[in-house]
Amino acid sequence: MTSTVDTPADTPKAATPSGLVAVARAPGWVRYALLALGLAAAAWLPNGLYPAVAVDILCWALFAVAVDLLLGFTGLMSFGHAAFWGTSAYVTGLVAIHAGLPFPLAVLAGALAAAVLAVPIGYLAVKRTGIYFAMVTLAFAQMVYYVANEWRSVTQGENGLQGVPRELFGWDLTDDYYFYYAILPIVLLGLAAAWRIVHSPFGRVLVGIRDNPARARALGYPVHRYKLTAFVLSGFIAGLGGGLFAVGHRFVSLDVLHWTTSGKAVIVVVLGGIGTLWGGVLGAGIVVRLEDWLSFSGFEAIGLVTGGIFVLVVVLFRRGIWGSASALARRLAARRR
Amino acid sequence: MTGQALLSARGLTRDFRGFRAVDEVDLDVAPESVHALVGPNGAGKTTLFNLLTGFLRPSGGRIELAGRDVTGLPPEQVARLGVARSFQITSLFPQLSAREHVALALQSSSGLGWRFWRSAKLMGRYTERADELLAMVGLSELAEAPSESLAYGRKRALELAIALALDPKVLLLDEPTAGMGLEDVDRTVELISRVRQGRTVVMVEHNMSVVGRLADTVTVLQAGKVLVEGPYEQVRADERVITAYLGAADAAH
Amino acid sequence: MSGFAQNTFNGLVSGAFYALLALGLAVIFGMLRVVNFAHGAFYMLGAFGAYVLLTEAGVPFWAALVIMPVGLGLLGMALERAVIHRLTRLDPLYNFLLTFGLTLILQDLVKLRYGVQSSPYATPSLLSGTVNFGLFDFPTYRVFILGFAVLLCVAVWWVLTRTRIGMVVRAATERPDLTRAFGIDVGRWVTPVFGFGIGLAGLAGVLAAPMRAVNPLMGADLIIVVFAVVVIGGLGSIFGSVAAGFGIGLVQAWGEAYLSNFPIVSQTIVFIVMAVVLLWRPAGLFGREEAPA
Amino acid sequence: GGGGPQSGGDQKLTGDKIVLGVLNDQSGAYSELSGKNSVTAVEMAIADFTAKYGDKAVTKDITVETADHQNKPDVANSKAQEMYDRKGVDLILDVPTSSAALKVADVAKEKKKLYFNIGAATTDLTGKSCNKYTFHYAYDTYMLANGTGKTTTEQIGKNWYILYPNYAFGQDMEKSFSTAITAAGGKVVGKDGAPFPNTSGDFSTFLLKAPTLNPKPDVLGTMQAGAELVNVVKQYNEFKLRDKGVGLAVGLMFLTDIHSLTPAALAGTTYTDAWYWNFDAKNREFADRFQQKAGTRPTFAHAANYSAALQYLEAVQAAGTDDADAVVKGLEGKTVEDVFLRNGKIRAEDHRVVHDAYLAQVKPQSEVAEPWDYVKVLKTIPAAEAFRAPSADCKL
């Protein structure tokens, strides 16, 4: 913890991933138009898409936004967020099965459990930054995976937790079409919360910490505690997504905790655009839809396509879809002026 | 004795893998004084700063702030007790504008930073004060520019504005005029003499004319130890200081 | 007693793989600031390459032990030139992500061509016997691996810390522009080092072929354990990575042998050790402090 | 929402066609033992069916949909739903990996559509998770244990050391084997759950432990499957356990496993097989046709997929409709005989499809006369003995 300050390894402070994109400051009417468009798209989605896929997109959107909250706005790349997504999925499932609560309450319980788990993991992980942070979170998530795997009496191990009910005051939500609309408000609430966090005084401090932690400390900000808080908030939102995912599939498998799930979340965020928040939503839509389509196309190597796209994005469009689009828009606007 | 001093150190020591950078230093900074630390390069001035501000943990000794033991507190807590510092090698948030820097500093003493459920627009309340501070250090026109695009001298000025924004009881400045042109140096000296009212300033400075104009007390460090301490004129004339630090008289201008 | 000795020996052997992989990771990281997620995939390619060479060209183990690391090293160099190198000026996370994507691609390419079934690879006949250690005997091949890995680790450590090569490469990595300004052609140094690290992974893969199932996913989960190993040892530290590699091999073997009634513990022991190390020494056992945070 | 078609009694065929869905692992650990070649087998069944009935067939429009479930239960879940809802699939086939298999059973029950599981081993499919629309073909953990466990205990040695992957499938296998061994008068002197998935691929701790147990086991019973089985066998040979008097028994093995390990590594190992391609002329004839299409010999899973598709089509033909309830009624209690099912019967009580099973032994390399002919069948286990009695847990 102690280390020199006046003599930091003065490697040119490479642009943080997020540093590429400042929070877009589009004119007001553009932002409202986009918001309206987004809401309309969300309301229409299950009519144009297989409803089960639409439900998955919603859940992954929350997950991606949670990851971006850390990556884009705190400069911490969690490669182990499956731990929170998955833990919430299990807790949600168990609560729904054993306590028979309506699903929103079960999901809330799951998200809280994820947040609680985020405290010890975050406490250890925020001691490291950058690439170390990614590795440490990855490793701890793998640990959670093993625990879930071994704790068979609770999690049913490899068989997965079967028969998670979709209970909401006696309404029949077995049809994914209606279920989609049942969870939409929860998801929107989660997204709004993420947006609020980013645009709060707290969010500003996080950006400062991301760019120069030592400086932030000298200003009197307890950096570790801020990062930890961000981590826990992010865990909670990821948990919200994971819980809904469990109810959506009426079932929880070990895969929700696997490192490939964490990796996929990061892919989604990078594709959408780091530090753009809504890019994650877009990325979730694209990736989930693409995987769905690929697995039906008979093409065996899904990883080849997702991995390939990912490599292209990292090499060529680091701003991601949203980031590139808003940069383009800004450039056009500047030219017109 | 320590009853008098606002900030004091007793037997303060710091080792780096067997190398002793600060060696049993006793230091008493009187309230509302300007206390200069000078000494050859590598004497341990910056290290001493880092110890006093919590960025380094002492290997031995004790630090008191207004009679309270602050040894080993982390930097953010030291800062909250009213100790602000600038960095010798500039240390800013590259993406943030000058104004945002100052606003962040102004905010830190309030609990606002924790309000993740409130709007960032609340920070607008600091704009006015931030612009005042930026004007003080001559950065008014550059308030919107991201700090990474500022030339070196401007960054130093911003460092100072940030430290001031914390409205500290104790202000620790590490070479505040290094890399500045004379005009800026003058402005900075003038600025420091303005803000010292009601504050205690500790500064590291190689520019002896700056030291002469500001300091009430000068402590000369050498090889981690206190060599001489006293008023400027006395220290300046000290044989040991001349051989160890000042060299031939023409160096100071 | 002989049981304990055997378990210990075994731990050292699996530790040898961790050490070799961690060493490659550390070399690449130390020189390029790149955490190579694809390291496990290259390990897999090493093993798979040995298998393909044997079955499709009749190339024996000993030749594969040379061909594969060299071939993969060249591939690594091409990769460095083509993409890695463009990203080194950015945050290291980008290269982490890049190599993650690469892992998915490499795995699937092999899968597409050869399927996921494990492929057989015989122990070279020269090493197929057992060695008697008095208390117990042990497969010759494992003894060979252990000796080979230790030698290799020592050699690499020596080159990187005691010769000019290591120094130049470290400088080139840390501040490429500045280093160029001192008359050193940076590009010429960094690429081979990356290739070398990849070659090490390939070598570990060839060594693993006779001992472990050769399949496209063999490196996938392994790499995460290796990540934990380097966090424990201190990622920047060559010595730390190697020591932690052997140490974790031992701890795992003992855990499996003596804690088999607590599978949760024996399965997660690596990560438990990592948590303890992080609490006690955030920079790892032999790591240097990071920039202040 | 995409609600399924209402099942009306007199309706003939939905959309005038039959769609068979093969849902299995097409890229992962089990893609060789079932995978694409299962689709080939199902296509063969359709061709045979069409050839047999010609113009009298209920329809000529029979197609196959296929999807990769990547061995992930959640993927299997959404694929199964999508198959039934959007692709108009009437029957889902195969689904290896127990966890995915159980999940698909839920979907079948909810959508009231047929599901023939072939690739999964868990007895829960015909136990506590059974349902009206789910049938279990080919094999299960009981069958494997009953065959291999019993015979090995009687013929090779009484003392066992069991090594199993510590997850659902492995734990089921361990229980089934222990029961079978004890019943045959043997003793389990030790058992260990190895980590699953085993990241290091190293089983030496367990293999070293085996000969040191007291009393010393005569047999090492490994329950690992796929890649892990390959590892265990390799290391078993490396530590020369056979020379130390510890024999090897394998819980579940597919032809493809023997192929990848080579018969030399497994020579003399006995195991229970649900079907073997070179058992008799009828099987061989099928295997030859299969090889023409697939370029390889069929595993028992492939043959079972063929049989399952064929029997379903026959049932639809007989019922004159693809209405699931009608087809189930026609299938329940039916006795069947085809290239895969010998003395086959579709039990009405739990929807277990029983048939003869075989005790097989891997030939030494010297006796392998043609490629893929790795096994000799020691004994046929009659259908009545091969599978467990219907479980009380199952309420259809």
Next chain:
Amino acid sequence: MLRIENLSAWYGEAQVLRDVSLEVAAGEVVTLVGRNGAGKSTLLRCVMGLHSGQRGTVELDGRDVGKLPAHRRARLGLGWVPDDRGSYATLTVTENLTLPPRVGPDPWSLERVYEAFPALYTRRDSAATMLSGGEQQMLALARVLRMGARLLLCDEPTEGLSPLLVQQVGDLLREAKRHGVTVLLVEQNLHFATGVADRHYLLAEGRVAEAMDNSEVRSRERELLAYLGI
């Protein structure tokens, strides 16, 4: 020895150097003075070949080096003391010193370096970025001396040095000059500059505003200080 003609440089859209032309003869010590942000450091980077957005001619010994990559220019005898001191965190002090190859006829030996800078000797096995600010400045200067560079590009080498050391650096530069080394020096400290330099260029807003020789500077010191704010 060094001739710069019509050099312009940009950071993105912003132009920081405008048609700068200047010359440094062999064996001369020439300073660049100017306010903060005038573009002095950028000019040195351009000469070194490290700035990408530039246009104009840079000639070394009559040879156009504009197309050469930085490492080739260094091999021709250029030595750069960067404004941020350029210490390597991953190298020890000794390694920092021995890293660059020798490029000139009169490279210093390690012993000679340590004799001139005893402070570096005591810290020789520390990571370079662990040194104090002033010690790093010494290291940067010592490094180019050890290279034996024929043309030193020194960016504010006295910043943060104690008065004693400032004198010492002055002595070193003068001695280097005696051995035929050419120096292009960026300096804020006019007093120091006149002590070592022969000629001076005044840079303002990216242009050469004036070229003066030493005596002229001395006589106009008051005026210049006022003008420059130095």
